[in-house]
Amino acid sequence: MTLYSYTALQDRKKEIKGEIDATTEREAVQNLRGQGLFVTNIRTGSQPTDLDIREQIKLVLPANWLPPKKVHYIQMYRQLSLMLMSGHTLLESLELCGTLAPRRRMMIILQEIRSDIQRGLSFAQAMEKFPKAFEPQVFELVRSAEASGELDSVLSRLANDLExxxxxxxxxxxxxxxxxxxxxxxxxxxxxxxxxxxxxxxxxxxxxxxxxxxxxxxxxxxxxxxxxxxxxxxxxxxxxxxxxxxxxxxxxxxxxxxxxxxxxxxxxxxxxxxxxxxxxxxxxxxxxxxxxxxxxxxxxxxxxxxxxxxxxxxxxxxxxxxxxxxxxxxxxxxxxxxxxxxxxxxxxxxxxxxxxxxxxxxxxxxxxxxxxxxxxxxxxxxxxxxxxxxxxxxxxxxxxxxxxxxxxx
CATH class of the missing domain: 1.20.81.30 (Type II secretion system (T2SS), domain F)
Structure with missing residues (x-):
């Protein structure tokens, strides 16, 4: 068994953090999903005791209005992968990723992508409207993943490779x-x-x-x-x-x-x-x-x-x-x-x-x-x-x- 620390949403509003023992990451996500928790981040090891320096800076700076960085999109790919892996629909996942977005511009982009998907566009087509926000390889990967039905695993690998x-x-x-x-x-x-x-x-x-x-x-x-x-x-x-x-x-x-x-x-x-x-x-x-x-x-x-x-x-x-x-x-x-x-x-x-x-x-x-x-x-x-x-x-x-x-x- 491996110890995983996680961040999740309870009732889609309250953010909670905790730890869980599981054989694999997928099993940990499924167990948390069974408890009614919406997992937004998970990693091996225990929860850190102190705030990360970036989190401390975010508490004092109005960073929400700054342009999103590449690391924020990598985070978003991981969150989407986790949410899709735990059984949520793409629209639900995009909605929650929008609420968790660390930058206002990123939240607006995710909202527009979600609206375009509701109007009938594919995920890749909706993302292509924002060529400056996403890496060139993302569009082809997402298009291929939608066709194969492996969007969760492809997004996880995309996040790892971009990192x-x-x-x-x-x-x-x-x-x-x-x-x-x-x-x-x-x-x-x-x-x-x-x-x-x-x-x-x-x-x-x-x-x-x-x-x-x-x-x-x-x-x-x-x-x-x-x-x-x-x-x-x-x-x-x-x-x-x-x-x-x-x-x-x-x-x-x-x-x-x-x-x-x-x-x-x-x-x-x-x-x-x-x-x-x-x-x-x-x-x-x-x-x-x-x-x-x-x-x-x-x-x-x-x-x-x-x-x-x-x-x-x-x-x-x-x-x-x-x-x-x-x-x-x-x-x-x-x-x-x-x-x-x-x-x-x-x-x-x-x-x-x-x-x-x-x-x-x-x-x-x-x-x-x-x-x-x-x-x-x-x-x-x-x-x-x-x-x-x-x-x-x-x-x-x-x-x-x-x-x-x-x-x-």
Whole structure:
């Protein structure tokens, strides 16, 4: 027997939490359903004793009016799966998910989907009216699940796979925070010393009455330049950053920069491994749900952010339409050899969904290893590149103090 902690609605109004012993999660849900409880969340283990930090923030911030996040939709898929698994109709499940929605916009979307289903649309058709709210693969998965009658299990797997992809993207973001933080801090320190510390030393230098070291003179010249032209430098930097960001929002600009990213060794490794992990999991999920390989490849193209890799997926889909096998179609630039070799194994064994899931997990592990190697390389590099200018400033100051103490000798 396994201990499960749950959150449920009693009489569809009062939220209660508790624990139950059961052999499987489905059995736990059915037992709670027999007690007249409407299960909205269930997991293994006991109930936490303290409020999660996110729950504490929700108590003090008016987060209900903020746009829904991806994690909220993942939560919603889990809740729908649990409610359908416990025997509730789709309309009942959507109604209750709407009342539990952590964001007002999400509640409105679920209400409109429910109304469209009542008017005769399918669940997938109703969801397609909100392309910005749902992931591209969701529509095909739901359409296939409605046809097969396995909506509860497909939604559960969808939530798991989207959660894995979100965790993977979070790792990439976290890996970039450290170098950006160190770079920004160092630049801010250098600017502070140039516009505040060094000008205060100018009077002392003028009264020194002896020659100052060359390094100090150079440093003071740079400081004077920054002080005199600080406004122009700041404006020029801001305009340059704005133009770069604006160009990246255009398709030609994004293609140009994405190609550059793939020419940088460390960036290429991170981008390709994360894309292969995402593609493996997505292909596994879609093919296991009965989606055709052509539609699956088109979805992979749509969810890929790098324009160069998008083109590779587009060529793969075109090759399949012309009669190529999946493994042959995946032999594209920037696609690792292991990826299309494993696709061939999946095709030959008839277990493409299982093999693609394994390859996604493999590349997720490779991504973690690559990020660790990247951080191990970047840390000393940043120390040299960012610490060098700071060391030069301190060295110039100490040389000045030494020159003053020795009378310039």
């Amino acid at each position: 894995r992809m979100a965790d993977m993207k979070k790792k990439l973001t976290t890996a970039m925070i450290y170098p950006v933080f160190v770079l920004s801090g160092t630049v801010a320190l250098l600017i502070l010393m140039a516009v505040w510390v060094l000008p205060k030393m100018s009077v002392f230098i003028d009264n020194l009455g002896s020659d100052i070291p060359a390094s100090t003179a150079n440093m003071m010249a740079v400081s004077a330049f920054i002080v005199d032209y600080g406004t122009e430098l700041a404006a020029g930097s801001a305009i340059t950053i704005f133009l770069l960001l604006a160009s990246y929002t255009t398709l030609p600009g994004k293609r140009f920069f994405d190609r550059i990213f793939l020419s940088l060794p460390m960036a290429k490794s991170a981008i390709t491994t994360s894309t292969m992990a995402q593609t493996g999991w997505t292909l596994s999920m879609l093919t296991a749900s009965g989606v055709t390989i052509i539609d699956a490849m088109k979805i992979c193209e749509r969810i890929t952010s790098n324009e160069t890799l998008k083109n590779s997926f587009d060529r793969s889909a075109s090759s399949i339409l012309e009669g190529s096998s999946l493994s042959a179609a995946l032999e594209q630039p920037f696609f690792p050899e292991l990826f299309y070799k494993m696709a061939a194994v999946g095709e030959q064994s008839g277990e493409l969904d299982r093999v693609m899931n394994e390859i996604g997990t493999y590349y997720n592990g490779e991504l973690e290893a690559n990020l660790q190697r990247m951080l191990a390389f970047i840390t000393p590099l940043l120390t040299l590149l960012m610490g060098g200018p700071v060391a030069f400033v301190y060295l110039s100051i100490f040389q000045l103090i030494f020159a003053a103490a020795t009378g310039g000798r």
